[in-house]
């Protein structure tokens with residue numbers, strides 16, 4: 001696609017309503033074209049639309065719930081600094097059980113709200129998962145055929161002694177998809193010669209860099225086809 | 226210790242620059258000085274958030290909660306759901322506060338972006354539409370964009386931003402509403418409006434470029 005055709009896709013891209021396919025097309029193009037300034041200006045314009053929406057007074061209890069979160073989290077930071085993901089949930093659970101239930105519902109929604117949509121051909125699936133924080137995973141594959149393009153981001157880079165291992169649970173089997181580390185920006189992209197099937201549940205753990213064929217660590221996230 | 230001293234120094238300097246002629250200046254160019262004060266308040270908040278001072282989040286809440294809730298409510302039309310979204314966004318800011326740039330004037334733009342993203346996710350989940358990827362996650366332009374948002378907010382108040390929105394034609398407003406507040410893809414807007422894809426794309430493009438010009442963010446394309 002040329003720059004003009006890409007400019008047609010930029011509004012949806014910056015408004016956050018581009019499809020995975022459109023995002024792929026735009027980002028492929030941006031990687032080799034100097035449209036960044038334009039994208040930044042349009043992203044800012046889109047973000048400023050929020051400033052145009054009317055203010056509405058929230059219920060007073062909301063402030064108390066949010067401040068309760070800071071009380072729990074302040075204590076938690078000292079105790080749990082450096083531990084991997086979502087300790088805030090445990091902290092929240094200790095501070096405010098109702099808020100924790102709400103938070104759990106949100107997490108559950110993020111984990112199990114599955115995208116399964118045809119892209120170029122009806123058999124080709126693009127699966128997109130986004131977690132509670134900035135973590136995300138994208139899998140593009142033809143179910144039943146070998147080969148899957150995987151990209152992900154928002155994860156902490158592991159030290160050299162460890163690798164992320166990507167697994168799928170199929171029935172009562174756990175299968176290893178592959179292992180890798182993310183770059184300093186927290187991202188990784190690559191292709192696995194793996195055959196996905198419908199109903200596969202994908203999850204990731206950090207394991208020793210020497211490799212394992214059985215997961216031992218706690219799941220960083222879970223999602224499924 | 227050294228780090229916090231540096232940060233404090235950084236906060237204090239613009240305040241000192243403004244204070245000497247504050248009184249006299251306020252009478253003549255009230256809005257400029259009021260705005261300078263506002264920036265100092267914001268800067269303080271970010272630096273204090275980085276230092277994990279809960280009162281900074283409380284101040285941010287007092288200033289931003291109505292706008293954040295208004296945005297989530299407009300998207301979801303559901304009070305309890307909007308509350309959850311706003312809570313989640315503030316919790317995210319707090320949990321990630323050590324990663325915030327204390328040099329940054331404000332994280333208001335970031336907060337509203339979080340609220341928008343999460344509200345659209347919730348709306349799409351509720352209407353059983355597929356989740357959409359977050360393009361800003363992988364975009365290098367994201368950080369530059371937040372800087373531009375700060376810059377525009379320094380130059381334009383909320384009314385001026387609203388006036389820019391009012392300048393859009395009804396056709397352009399409609400597609401922006403459906404995309405931004407309705408979280409709709411091109412295909413979904415086509416279905417909703419019975420417009421051809423090319424028309425939807427060109428209206429969105431005209432609308433967004435119109436806003437870009439009104440916000441003083443440069444050329445038309």
Ligand SMILES: [Zn+2]
Pocket residue numbers: 002003006029033034035
């Ligand atoms: Zn180009």
